[in-house]
Amino acid sequence: MKLLLISNSTNAGEEYLRYPLPEIGRFLDGVREIVFVPYAAVTFSYADYEKKVQARFAELGIRVRSVHRAKDPAALVRGAEAICVGGGNTFALAKKMQQQGLMTAILCKIKAGTPYVGWSAGSNVCCPTISTTNDMPIVEPESFKAIGAVKFQINPHYLDANPAGHAGETREQRILEYIEANPRRWVAGLREGCMLRCEDGKLELIGRRPMRMFRKGVETFEVEPGGDLSFLL
Numbered sequence: 352m353k354l355l356l357i358s359n360s361t362n363a364g365e366e367y368l369r370y371p372l373p374e375i376g377r378f379l380d381g382v383r384e385i386v387f388v389p390y391a392a393v394t395f396s397y398a399d400y401e402k403k404v405q406a407r408f409a410e411l412g413i414r415v416r417s418v419h420r421a422k423d424p425a426a427l428v429r430g431a432e433a434i435c436v437g438g439g440n441t442f443a444l445a446k447k448m449q450q451q452g453l454m455t456a457i458l459c460k461i462k463a464g465t466p467y468v469g470w471s472a473g474s475n476v477c478c479p480t481i482s483t484t485n486d487m488p489i490v491e492p493e494s495f496k497a498i499g500a501v502k503f504q505i506n507p508h509y510l511d512a513n514p515a516g517h518a519g520e521t522r523e524q525r526i527l528e529y530i531e532a533n534p535r536r537w538v539a540g541l542r543e544g545c546m547l548r549c550e551d552g553k554l555e556l557i558g559r560r561p562m563r564m565f566r567k568g569v570e571t572f573e574v575e576p577g578g579d580l581s582f583l584l
Contacts, residue, residue: 354549357470358507358541360438368407376411384414386431390447391439391472428456438471441484446492454498461500471507478504503583509540526565534567554580
């Protein structure tokens with residue numbers, strides 16, 4: 352498998368996809384065209400999303416082809432040189448992908464070695480389910496099942512903070528609820544500015560911040576960039 356799973360597209364005060372672009376370029380070295388899945392977009396059009404991503408990927412000399420323009424999106428995916436799934440609302444993304452058979456098509460391509468890049472919701476859908484997303488269920492997909500390319504769950508944009516005056520649950524408490532209900536599943540709290548790269552049978556955390564790991568019966572712990580992640584594979 353060749354996966355690049357990014358927590359967030361944009362760091363505060365930066366341009367869109369600026370911080371992960373060098374790593375995306377290294378990961379997609381030699382790729383001339385990607386098939387893009389824009390279905391996490393809700394408050395702007397798929398065409399606008401395609402244009403936004405194309406503007407950045409043009410710096411890498413990569414053409415972007417969006418599945419929303421295809422008569423048969425799954426067929427477009429099956430012929431892809433590489434696949435990219437953007438962030439937005441995970442429920443909207445999952446619903447459309449399920450309707451068009453893209454979950455199965457993408458998994459087959461990943462198993463065949465096709466590179467996959469996702470950020471935020473695009474990272475969520477690479478997991479067994481979308482259950483550790485931060486998003487509101489604004490639409491109802493067929494199920495919470497996702498691509499299942501990895502065996503663990505990701506919580507993108509993971510935050511440690513509990514804002515002053517906020518009496519609700521923290522992100523950690525929500526994840527602890529998840530592992531209580533799903534005791535066999537690891538959850539990776541992937542902080543902003545970080546990404547996971549899976550290549551040549553190895554999983555690596557890239558970025559300047561540690562990743563917080565959760566599993567029922569295991570004391571929560573941190574993994575530093577470059578640390579051993581073999582237990583997730």
